[in-house]
Amino acid sequence: MGLVLFSLVILTLYQVFIPTLVLSSNTTERLERQQDVRLAIDRLARELHETTLARLTIYTAGCTGAYEGCIGYVTARCDTSSSCLGALTSSCSGPYFQTPNGFPEWQATIYVWRDTGSNELRRRCDTTTTFPSSTWPPPLTSFTVVARQIDQAAFTLLATGVQISVRERAATASRSSRRYQTEFLNRTVFVPQNP
Amino acid sequence: MSMRMEATAVARHDEQGMALIVVLALTILLTTIGVALVGLMHTDITHASIQHTLAVSFYNAQAGVADATAQVFASPDPVGYTNPHGSSGEVQGYGQNGSYTYWVDTGPAAGSPCGAGFKTIESVGQATYLGRSISSRVRACGVPGAPILTALFGVSQVEAQGSTSRTYLPPYLPGTPGAPRGGNLGSFTEVNFNDVGIRVNALSETTVNTVTLRDGTFDDYQLYGFSSRPSYETNPNVDPTPWILQVFGDIVKAQPTTGPIPNDCGTPYACVTVQNSNQDVTSIAALRDTDSVRHAYMDTMNQQVLPALSLPPSTFQSRALSNFANLTLNQRAGLTVTASSYAPVQFDQIVSYMAGGCTRGPTPCVLQGTVYVDGTYRFTKTVNLGDNAGNVTLAVRGDLVLDTNVSLTVRHDLSTSSGRRTPGILVFGLAVPASRLSNICSGEQANGSGQLIMCGGSSQQLTVDGLIYTVDGMSIGPSAAVDQIGAMYHGNRATRNPSFSNQNATVVVRFDPLSLTAFGRGMTIVSWQQLK
Numbered sequence: 075m076g077l078v079l080f081s082l083v084i085l086t087l088y089q090v091f092i093p094t095l096v097l098s099s100n101t102t103e104r105l106e107r108q109q110d111v112r113l114a115i116d117r118l119a120r121e122l123h124e125t126t127l128a129r130l131t132i133y134t135a136g137c138t139g140a141y142e143g144c145i146g147y148v149t150a151r152c153d154t155s156s157s158c159l160g161a162l163t164s165s166c167s168g169p170y171f172q173t174p175n176g177f178p179e180w181q182a183t184i185y186v187w188r189d190t191g192s193n194e195l196r197r198r199c200d201t202t203t204t205f206p207s208s209t210w211p212p213p214l215t216s217f218t219v220v221a222r223q224i225d226q227a228a229f230t231l232l233a234t235g236v237q238i239s240v241r242e243r244a245a246t247a248s249r250s251s252r253r254y255q256t257e258f259l260n261r262t263v264f265v266p267q268n269p
Numbered sequence: 270m271s272m273r274m275e276a277t278a279v280a281r282h283d284e285q286g287m288a289l290i291v292v293l294a295l296t297i298l299l300t301t302i303g304v305a306l307v308g309l310m311h312t313d314i315t316h317a318s319i320q321h322t323l324a325v326s327f328y329n330a331q332a333g334v335a336d337a338t339a340q341v342f343a344s345p346d347p348v349g350y351t352n353p354h355g356s357s358g359e360v361q362g363y364g365q366n367g368s369y370t371y372w373v374d375t376g377p378a379a380g381s382p383c384g385a386g387f388k389t390i391e392s393v394g395q396a397t398y399l400g401r402s403i404s405s406r407v408r409a410c411g412v413p414g415a416p417i418l419t420a421l422f423g424v425s426q427v428e429a430q431g432s433t434s435r436t437y438l439p440p441y442l443p444g445t446p447g448a449p450r451g452g453n454l455g456s457f458t459e460v461n462f463n464d465v466g467i468r469v470n471a472l473s474e475t476t477v478n479t480v481t482l483r484d485g486t487f488d489d490y491q492l493y494g495f496s497s498r499p500s501y502e503t504n505p506n507v508d509p510t511p512w513i514l515q516v517f518g519d520i521v522k523a524q525p526t527t528g529p530i531p532n533d534c535g536t537p538y539a540c541v542t543v544q545n546s547n548q549d550v551t552s553i554a555a556l557r558d559t560d561s562v563r564h565a566y567m568d569t570m571n572q573q574v575l576p577a578l579s580l581p582p583s584t585f586q587s588r589a590l591s592n593f594a595n596l597t598l599n600q601r602a603g604l605t606v607t608a609s610s611y612a613p614v615q616f617d618q619i620v621s622y623m624a625g626g627c628t629r630g631p632t633p634c635v636l637q638g639t640v641y642v643d644g645t646y647r648f649t650k651t652v653n654l655g656d657n658a659g660n661v662t663l664a665v666r667g668d669l670v671l672d673t674n675v676s677l678t679v680r681h682d683l684s685t686s687s688g689r690r691t692p693g694i695l696v697f698g699l700a701v702p703a704s705r706l707s708n709i710c711s712g713e714q715a716n717g718s719g720q721l722i723m724c725g726g727s728s729q730q731l732t733v734d735g736l737i738y739t740v741d742g743m744s745i746g747p748s749a750a751v752d753q754i755g756a757m758y759h760g761n762r763a764t765r766n767p768s769f770s771n772q773n774a775t776v777v778v779r780f781d782p783l784s785l786t787a788f789g790r791g792m793t794i795v796s797w798q799q800l801k
Contacts, residue, residue, distance in 0.1 A: 083288075087295065091303070094303065101310050102306065105310065105316075108317065109316055124798055128450060172410070173449060174384050174442050176387040176412075176795050176796055177410075177444075178798070208508075208511075268796055268797050269794070269796075
């Protein structure tokens with residue numbers, strides 16, 4: 075009899091904890107997802123700030139099927155200390171190049187897109203050209219993964235900048251969406267600083 | 270009966286405390302889980318806050334760049350401005366628990382990281398979270414004293430006439446193609462393409478085209494940094510905005526800070542028109558495709574509010590009056606003047622003597638520094654005023670005319686930033702222009718309002734380094750050629766003269782932003798990078 079009573083008490087206590095657990099898990103997950111999408115955007119922040127609207131292309135035609143949220147823009151960064159153009163590099167995150175006139179000396183073109191099959195946000199640095207391709211897709215054979223579990227990505231050209239929207243879906247599909255927020259959207263506007 | 274009661278009592282006694290232990294154990298377990306979850310949340314919140322602080326530090330650094338830029342703008346001498354506290358930097362509290370420190374050509378910005386003659390601004394933004402200071406560092410490069418960046422700008426109409434008009438606006442010292450981009454073309458009133466055959470930045474569209482400049486004959490695409498002829502779609506019906514446009518500058522539809530200037534289109538900003546239409550063309554694609562100006566290549570059209578610029582003639586007259594570097598040349602040419610301010614007749618004596626080879630010396634046979642001609646002057650002989658690495662500025666208080674097939678050279682030592690900043694030709698016009706117009710050549714008329722008129726001819730070449738500035742516009746006659754490293758700014762004195770008119774001539778302006786520092790106002794940022 076005593077055990078039954080105590081079990082009831084414990085169950086009651088546990089029931090008291092459940093909302094707390096739900097709240098805690100939800101908050102943690104929410105923060106993790108927000109951090110994820112924020113980190114993904116942070117990884118692109120510097121190069122988006124350092125590019126120029128004059129050589130930034132957002133692709134709609136061709137950016138379908140396996141691709142979503144496709145953008146190309148130039149960078150003045152290279153992995154090597156000498157000119158990057160045509161060199162075998164992968165990240166284009168090294169030194170920043172300038173012409174003797176103080177203008178940025180573009181080194182490569184960066185492409186970013188969401189792979190709809192893997193839900194990855196991918197980034198490719200193409201050192202063969204400093205002009206974004208006029209059509210999508212350009213050659214995208216090698217790339218780095220900027221973020222995973224991205225279920226939506228979009229770039230929008232504004233008058234003075236580019237808006238990036240990234241949505242991540244939490245890996246908690248079996249849980250009740252009533253209790254858990256499962257989709258996390260981060261939308262940020264970057265203003266390229268170079269003329 | 271009593272034995273059964275005893276047994277029950279013993280059993281109850283044995284169970285006493287069991288529940289407490291279970292409750293305690295579960296409480297500890299759940300508390301541990303709760304604390305762990307709170308810990309996780311705390312960690313995540315800390316991470317998010319650090320990222321937020323990092324973002325704050327970045328924007329604080331940007332605020333530092335904006336503050337430094339404002340200080341340069343406010344300075345009476347933007348070119349010479351450095352931050353007052355030198356390498357210590359200018360520290361300013363900003364935002365919540367944040368600050369920025371900036372340097373202008375001092376401290377980490379010393380030594381011209383942006384290039385000689387360019388202004389370097391470096392700024393560190395700081396923000397604090399839980400006692401941790403997080404910083405971001407950015408650098409901006411600017412052209413001091415240049416409030417606008419256009420290779421060719423006209424207060425009134427900028428026009429090209431005739432199907433053989435060719436205009437190239439490449440960058441000076443190009444790196445890779447498009448780095449930097451070509452120069453902008455702008456107006457406060459109107460940019461008019463009078464003929465659909467006009468070529469602007471048309472790079473060897475179907476066959477290789479060459480241009481002959483002071484340093485040789487080049488394939489036109491080489492001026493933009495291409496090592497071989499670029500491949501691009503030249504048919505606007507197929508591709509009205511070929512990729513190559515990204516190499517070129519923009520058409521700037523400008524409006525003065527003082528308010529709109531009326532134009533034929535009725536638009537508050539300058540308009541772009543084709544032939545005799547008064548309809549504003551809104552994009553490069555429309556210009557090339559719908560309006561059939563298929564040989565015009567510029568990147569975009571944009572609207573900007575810009576300050577109207579002017580140079581005071583008195584400044585340059587004073588410089589000429591205190592310039593005695595040409596004393597020997599004056600004497601050998603038979604003049605008694607000691608300084609470098611001349612009446613038109615006196616200047617003609619100098620030009621004739623130089624054109625004759627300076628038979629009585631000096632050597633080299635050049636003018637130096639600021640030379641001021643107090644009235645309209647007409648070149649009738651080909652002459653090189655300052656040799657190929659000189660420092661001469663020709664300022665004219667009237668009109669300046671180049672007779673048919675007469676060439677003029679005004680070059681500077683471009684290996685130095687001061688050489689790149691030195692203005693080339695300044696045409697100020699008379700204080701009070703004549704009431705009657707005189708015929709000059711090729712239908713051009715003038716009254717001393719401040720025009721630069723090239724009469725044209727296949728042998729005519731104007732070779733200039735630095736700024737070409739006119740108060741009332743520049744016209745270039747048929748078959749003439751202009752080879753300039755610098756920029757042009759042409760005003761208007763409420764006359765009907767276009768600010769710039771290319772009439773079947775070839776104009777090459779290799780845009781050097783440093784040439785615009787002659788205006789001595791403000792600063793324009795040309796590059797930006799995030800160092801940390």
